[in-house]
Amino acid sequence: MAETMRADAGRSRGPKASKDELLGYYRQMLLIRRFEERAGQLYGMGLIGGFCHLYIGQEAVVIGMQAAMAEGDQVITGYRDHGHMLACGMEANGVMAELTGRSGGYSRGKGGSMHMFSREKNFFGGHGIVGAQVSLGTGIAFANKYRKNDAVCVAYFGDGAANQGQVYESFNMASLWKLPVVYIVENNQYAMGTAVQRSSSETHLYKRGVSFNIPGEEVDGMDVVAVREAGRKALARARKGDGPTLLEMKTYRYRGHSMSDPAKYRTREEVDEVKAHRDPIDHVKALLIELGHADEEALKEIDRDIRAIVTASAEFAQQSPEPDAGELMTDILVGA
C-alpha cells in the first residue's frame, strides 16, 4: 500500500488532457466499471460460471494505454481481461455473452471469461496461463518487426506473472532483437492473495528489466493521463526500433482475485482507503468539474448512457442461445 501512496505524489499535476479527451476517458472507464459490476451480479445469479476476474479499480491503466496507442497496435493480456477488451472497442454485448457462455459471445461460448479474442480489434486474448501472454505478445511484436508494419504490441501482465520465468526469457529476446513491444505490469499489489512484498525479492517491478537493458518506469496507474503519457513515450520508443520498455502501473483491485476470494489477506480499511482517495474514475470526474468541462448533470447523462449499454449487454447475454451442440467439434482444426 505504501508503494501506491508514494506514486500519488505527482498526481494530475503533470500533462493536461483536453476536455474531449477527459470526457472520453471518463466514459470508457465508467463503461468498464459498470460492466464489471454487472458481471459480478450475473455471477452471483449463477449466470456466469467458472472463474471471473473483475477489473474494478484498474480502469485507468487500459484506458490510458489505449489513448496512447495507434491504429494497428495489438493488445494481449492475462485472464483479468474484460477491461482490455472493452478498451479495445470490443462490443459489451459480445463480451458479456461470452461470460454467460452463449453463442453470441466473442468465442461463441467456447472460451469464457479468460479466453476471448478479436482479430478485428487486434485483441489477442485473454490467456489463462499466468505469464504465457508475455511470450506470445513478444511473438506478435516479432511478427511486427518481421513485416515492418510499424505496429507495436502492448503486453499486459500482473505482479503475479512478474515472477514467471518465461517473462524474463521474453524480455531477453525482445531487448536483444529490439522488438516493438511495450510491457505493462499491472501491479495491483496482490497475486491472488499473496502481497508483492511476500512474493518478490525486488518489489519495484519496473526494475525487473534492468539486466536485459530494458528501461523501466513507475507510473501512477490510477491516473489515466499519467498512464497515457508514459505509454506514449514507450510506444514511440518501440516504434522507432529502440526496443521494449517496462511500465509498472501502480494500481489496485477493489474486488477479490476472482469471485471466490475470501479476502483474508488485506483489510477492509485498506480497500476503503483506496476507493475514497485514489479512485481513477472519481479522479477524472473531479478534474472535469474543476476545469469546468462538465457539471454533475452532464456526467449523470453519461452515466445513464453507460447503464443503458451495460443493461442491454446483460439482457443480450441472457437472451443469446447457448451454443449449438454441433459447436462441440468445430474450431479444433482449420479445414477439418
Added chain:
Amino acid sequence: MSLQILMPALSPTMEEGNLAKWLVKEGDAIAPGQIIAEIETDKATMEVEAVDEGVIEALLVPEGAQGVKVNTPIAELRNDDTASPSPLRGGSAAEPPGRGADVTSADSPPVAKTDPSPARPPPPTPSPQGGGGLSADPEIPAGTQMVKITVRDALRDAMAEEMRRDRDVFVIGEEVAQYQGAYKVTRGLLEEFGSDRVVDTPITEHGFAGLGAGAAMAGLKPVVEFMTFNFAMQAIDHIINSSAKTLYMSGGQITNPIVFRGPNGAASRVAAQHSQDYSSWYAHVPGLIVIAPYDAADAKGLLKAAIRNPNPVVFLEHEMLYGTEFEIPDVPDWIVPIGKAKVRRVGRDVTITAHARMVGFALKAAELLAADGIDAEVIDLRTLRPLDTATVIESVKKTSRLVTAEEGWGRMGVGAEICAAVVAEAFDYLDAPPTRVHQIDSPLAYAANLEKLAMPNETNIVEAVKAVCYRR
C-alpha cells in the same frame, strides 16, 4: 613401442567419418593436445587432438578418405615411453586389437547397422515398385526419377523450398543459423535466407516456443526447431495451451500455423533425460497434428505439407535416421498428404504397425518372418494425429492378427490406441489378441547393455508376431 591412433567417434551416433585433412606428416614429432587431423562427420568438421607424444611412423588412412569406420587405425605412433601406453581414443594398440571393435559395436545403436537397407524404397521402376513383398507406391507416379538423399537433407530441402515459396515462413531455434543446426538439419538456410528468417535464439525453450506461437497468431508461419523434443518439455505449455487450444477458445478466430520440429526418441547412450519418445504425449491432444516420418520422401513431403497446414503441427524426427539415405522422387514440389498411413509391405498373415524408426525394424522383422513362412503386412503410420485407423483396420480384416511397434513406453501409448480401435471395429476378424512391442517400462539406462535391453527392435517384433501367429 608403437601405438595405433584410431578413428575417433565424435558424437554419440557417429559410426564413420571422412578424414578431411592431415595436419601432420610421417616423421613429425607430436605432443599431447596437438591437432593432428580434421575429421568430417555428417554433423560437423571436427579437429582431432593427440593424446600421446611420439613420432608419426605412418599415416594409415590417406587424406580425403571417405567413410572411415570408427576405431579404424588411422596412424602409427612410435612412443618410447613404454610406461604409459594410453590410447588416443577408445582403444589402442596397447589393448587387444579386438577390444576396440567390441566397444564400438556396443557403443553404436543396436540395430542401426541393419536398419537402412531393407527399408530403402525400391528403385524407380514403373510398376509394381520393388519386390520381396514391398508394396508399390501409388503416391509416386510411374516413371518418376528417384534420387538418393539423407533424411537430414530432405528436411532441409523441405524448409528451403517452403521458405522460397512463402515469405511468412521462418525458422527459429537454438543453433539453427550460424552453427548450421545442432544436427545440421538447417545447414545452408542462413546463407540463403538471412538472419531475419533464420533466427538463432538464446537457450530459452519456453520463451521461444511462446514467441513462435505468438508470431503464428499474428499470421506468420514459424518453424520452431527444438534441439531435441526432450527440451520441448520446458515449452510444452505453449505447444498445448497456446497453440493447440487457441483456435477453439477463440471460436475459430485465431489460427496457429506453426510447426514444432526436431529429433524425438532415443539417440544412443545419452541416458534417460535425452532419450524419450513423445509420440503419444502430443498425439493425445486435440488441436494438434502430429507427424512422425520414417524415410526421406515422407520427411520431405510431410514437412512441406506441415508448413503449409494452417494448424499447429508437432513434427517428430528421429536422430538415428538423419544420416540414413533413401531414394526420393525427383519432382519439383513433393508433398505427402497428412493423415494417411502407408502400407510399406503387403502381406497376408499379420499386420505390423510402426512409425518413425520402428518402421525400419518392422520391415527387417518382416524379412526374417518371410524366411519362416510368415507373410507380414507392414503399415507405416506416418501421421499419429489424425491417426489413419481405417488403413489399419482394413489390413487387420485381411490378416486377422495385429502387432503394434513403437519406440516409446507402452502404457497409454500409440499401440494401445491402435489396439483399442481394432478391437472396437474389427473384433470379429481377430484370430489372436493384439500385441504391443514397445520400450520397457523404465527410464532409459545409459549402460550400453541396459539400453539395448530396454529398446524394442526387430527381434521383439519377430517374437510378438510368432506369438500372435501361435508359432512357437
